[in-house]
Amino acid sequence: MRPAMLSYIDQVTNLGKCLSDEVSLSLGLDVNYMREKFLSPEPVAIVRCFKYYAPENVPNGKPVWDIGEHTDFGYLTILNQGSSGLQILSPNNEWIDVPAQEDLLVCNVGDMFDMMTNGRFKSVPHRVQSPSTGSYRISFPFFFDFSWDATMVHLRLDHLPPLTQKQEQEAKIRWANTTFTGVSEVWAHYLAKKVKKVFSDLDLPDFEHNSKPSTRFTVAVNT
Numbered sequence: 259m260r261p262a263m264l265s266y267i268d269q270v271t272n273l274g275k276c277l278s279d280e281v282s283l284s285l286g287l288d289v290n291y292m293r294e295k296f297l298s299p300e301p302v303a304i305v306r307c308f309k310y311y312a313p314e315n316v317p318n319g320k321p322v323w324d325i326g327e328h329t330d331f332g333y334l335t336i337l338n339q340g341s342s343g344l345q346i347l348s349p350n351n352e353w354i355d356v357p358a359q360e361d362l363l364v365c366n367v368g369d370m371f372d373m374m375t376n377g378r379f380k381s382v383p384h385r386v387q388s389p390s391t392g393s394y395r396i397s398f399p400f401f402f403d404f405s406w407d408a409t410m411v412h413l414r415l416d417h418l419p420p421l422t423q424k425q426e427q428e429a430k431i432r433w434a435n436t437t438f439t440g441v442s443e444v445w446a447h448y449l450a451k452k453v454k455k456v457f458s459d460l461d462l463p464d465f466e467h468n469s470k471p472s473t474r475f476t477v478a479v480n481t
């Protein structure tokens with residue numbers, strides 16, 4: 259399992275870097291902009307491996323949610339899902355199923371990148387429905403995030419047409435509901451805050467800024 263996961267992490271990390279080149283171009287920036295400014299010396303990658311089981315008691319056949327409505331917090335989430343269950347909130351405020359296909363990865367934008375692009379890239383609410391009786395669901399969200407030491411800033415996008423008033427209002431509502439307020443600190447600061455919030459019972463080491471390449475697998479975390 260470990261070699262397969264390490265290979266998967268390397269490949270999806272490369273994919274995230276290639277997507278970042280497209281993101282840079284789509285914002286009218288140099289192709290290397292995201293890589294150089296936010297992903298160097300290397301992006302932070304957090305992979306979760308989920309196996310969702312069918313709930314034992316389903317109240318009146320109502321849908322049960324394994325993960326309730328939320329937005330992701332960072333830059334890009336690259337999701338590999340073994341079967342359907344994921345839903346996203348469409349621009350018309352309707353929940354729609356995201357199809358699961360073997361050759362399809364889903365990419366979500368996180369809150370921080372939404373704020374950094376002043377709402378050009380949207381962090382979209384999503385949720386996961388529990389599998390039906392007798393089945394299970396496997397999924398691997400890959401949180402492809404900024405490098406530990408990258409300083410979060412609002413991108414200079416004056417060359418792009420301004421958002422409409424409606425888009426601006428919607429963006430402000432999105433940002434009011436995120437974990438982070440402000441875009442100014444290094445990424446490690448936000449990440450530490452988020453991890454401590456989600457895993458409050460973890461005994462975490464002190465997070466320090468580290469401009470050296472990976473310390474992958476060298477930090478022990480007591481659970």
Ligand SMILES: O=C(O)CCC(=O)C(=O)O
Nearest residue numbers: 308330339344386397399
């Ligand atoms: O399991 C999934 O399909 C999505 C998981 C998710 O949204 C998350 O971990 O943030």
Ligand SMILES: [Fe+2]
Nearest residue numbers: 328329330384
């Ligand atoms: Fe998510």
